[in-house]
Amino acid sequence: MAQRIPESPEVTAHTEEAWVSVIQKMDEAYADLVHYQVEIEDKNAELNEAKSFFDSVQGSMSDLLMVCDHQGVVQQVNRSLELLVGQSQSALVGVHFSTLVSVCYQQKVQSFSEQLRLQPIRDCEIALTSPQGDIPLSMNCSPRKDSRGRLIGMVMVGRPLGELQKAYKALNSAHAELKLAQERLIQAEKMASLGRLVAGVAHELNNPISFVYGNMHALKRYTAKLLVYFDEIQSGASRESLKELRETLRLDKAIKDLNSLVDGTMEGADRVRDIVNDLKQFSSTQASAKTEFDLVHVVRSALQWIIKESKHTIRVEDNLPDYLQAWGHSGQIHQVVVNLLQNAADALKTTPTPSIKLSAGTADNQVWMTVEDNGPGIPAEDLSRLFDPFFTTKPVGEGTGLGLSISYGIAIEHGGTLKIENQPHGGAIAEMVLPLKECSDV
Ligand SMILES: Nc1ncnc2c1ncn2[C@@H]1O[C@H](COP(=O)(O)OP(=O)(O)OP(=O)(O)O)[C@@H](O)[C@H]1O
Ligand SMILES: [Mg+2]
Incomplete structure (x- = not known):
């Protein structure tokens, strides 16, 4: 049996010290472990909180x-x-x-x-x-x-x-409906001005048509006479009797008249064609494309109708150049000018010596046109309401109050402007400005 060698007292003391130190170290390590464990648990709790926050946001x-x-x-x-x-x-x-x-x-x-x-x-x-x-x-x-x-x-x-698109669609269809309503309004106003002009147009057409009729009657009479004369020739009548017949029927005068009758008839037909062409300005719609057009021609054609229709004589001072190129829908601009002239003519109803002055020119790549009248002008309190739809000072049936509001819309849509002011010496002045050429923003 193995015998243990008894340890000396120093050795025993040493060993005990070593054990105590090991146990102490183990205690410290354990305490650290516990500390780390608590820290990890805290971090875990924080992580869980952050995750659940993130999840709830998501x-x-x-x-x-x-x-x-x-x-x-x-x-x-x-x-x-x-x-x-x-x-x-x-x-x-x-x-x-x-x-x-x-x-x-x-x-x-x-x-x-x-x-x-x-x-x-x-x-x-x-x-x-x-x-x-x-x-x-x-x-x-x-x-x-x-x-x-x-x-x-x-x-x-x-x-x-989806939602955005629905909103866009609703917006688009509302916009389309508004545009349609606006077009109808423009058309209605056009019809109203056309209605006022019909009497003048009828009178205007009556003139050439009546002399075309007169000429045709004369031509018919001459044709009958010529037929009688040709029948006589065919039946072998003598030279003498033919000469007599020619004098009785006054054939020489008829033959001399023929050319001027045909020319006159042609002239009447041309006049009718011109009137119809001018009238076409009223029927052109917004759908037609914008083009270059002669503003002076448009103004003069509008003036013709307004002056003809007016019940009293208005003196016109025409300061217009021969030709002025503008850009847009000539039919719509015609509508604007008709309204400006109509307003001037209406304002002149009680003026003793009514007169309208027309001027136009170019400036800064734009073309301008003014209509001045020597009427009573516009009361100060009305100046700010002129372009309001349905603002009118005219009796029921004589004005809808849409003329200027629609004219303003047309001028703006063309990239231009429209304004009306009182003149210092009395009367009103309306000025329309339009682009000379196609604008990129129009
Ligand atoms: N040259 C002017 N002189 C005096 N007042 C004017 C003149 N031009 C316009 N006004 C005033 O502005 C109002 C509005 O004109 P606007 O052309 O919009 O309508 P309206 O002529 O009354 O009717 P509509 O043109 O629809 O037949 C007129 O009723 C008139 O009181
Ligand atoms: Mg008007």
């Missing part, structure tokens, strides 16, 4: 969120995206994001990661496939970088365009 986002790695593989999506595409996060994680994009936008999204290297993608229109069909989205895509600035993925945030 979950309540109405916009769609998709986080992908640098190759476009989905790493995380939010609840809105899950609901939209009808798939859970676990099914979506790991697939390439482009598989969620509708076929028509596949090509567009292929270049996302390349584009992201240059700059974030803003308001890009794409569509995601869903059980309800393709859902159009407006998508923003930003790069995700690591602490060293290397691209490690992308974050996409999208918003369905």
Whole structure:
């Protein structure tokens, strides 16, 4: 049996010291462990809190969120995206994001990661496939970088365009309805001015037509006489009797008249054609294209109708040049000028020596035209309301109050202006300014 060698008292004391120190170290290590454990638990609690905060923010986002790695593989999506595409996060994680994009936008999204290297993608229109069909989205895509600035993925945030598109559609159809209503209003006003002019037009047409009629009657009479004469020739009448007949029928005068009768008839027909051409100005609609036109011709043709229709004699001072090129719808500008002249003529009803002065010219790449009258002018309190729709001082049936409001709209739509002022020496002056050439903003 092995015998233990008895230890000396020094050795025993040493060993005990060593044990005490080991136990102390173990205690310290244990205390550290407990401390670390508490710290880890605290950190864990903080992490859990941060995660649940992040999850709740993500979950309540109405916009769609998709986080992908640098190759476009989905790493995380939010609840809105899950609901939209009808798939859970676990099914979506790991697939390439482009598989969620509708076929028509596949090509567009292929270049996302390349584009992201240059700059974030803003308001890009794409569509995601869903059980309800393709859902159009407006998508923003930003790069995700690591602490060293290397691209490690992308974050996409999208918003369905459905609501926006609905709002746009409603806006567009409201706009279209307004435009239609405006066109109808313009047309109605045109018809009203046309109505006022019909009497003048009828009178104007009556003149040439009545002398065309007169000439035709004379021609008919002459044809009958010539027929009698030719019948006599055919029946072998003698030279003497033919000469006598020619004198009785006054054939020489008839033959001399023939040319001037035909010329007069032609002239009457030309006049009718010109009147009809002028009238066409009234029937041109907004649908016709803007073109270059002679403003002076438009003003003179409008003047003709207004002066003819006016019940009293108005002196006209015509300071217009021979030709003035303007740009736009000549029919609409004709409508504006008719209204300005009509307003002037109406204002002159009680003026003892009524007169209208017309001037026009070019300045600063624009063409201007003024209508001045020596009427009573416009009361100061009415000046600010002249262009209001339905503002009129005329009796019912004589004015709708739409003339100036529509004229103003037409001038503005042409890139021009329209203004009316009182003149220092009395009467009113209306000035219309139009572009000389096509404007890029019109
Ligand atoms: N040259 C003018 N002199 C005095 N008043 C004018 C003149 N031009 C316009 N006004 C005033 O402005 C008002 C509005 O003119 P606007 O052309 O819009 O309508 P209206 O002539 O009354 O009716 P409508 O043109 O629809 O037949 C007129 O009623 C008139 O009181
Ligand atoms: Mg008017």
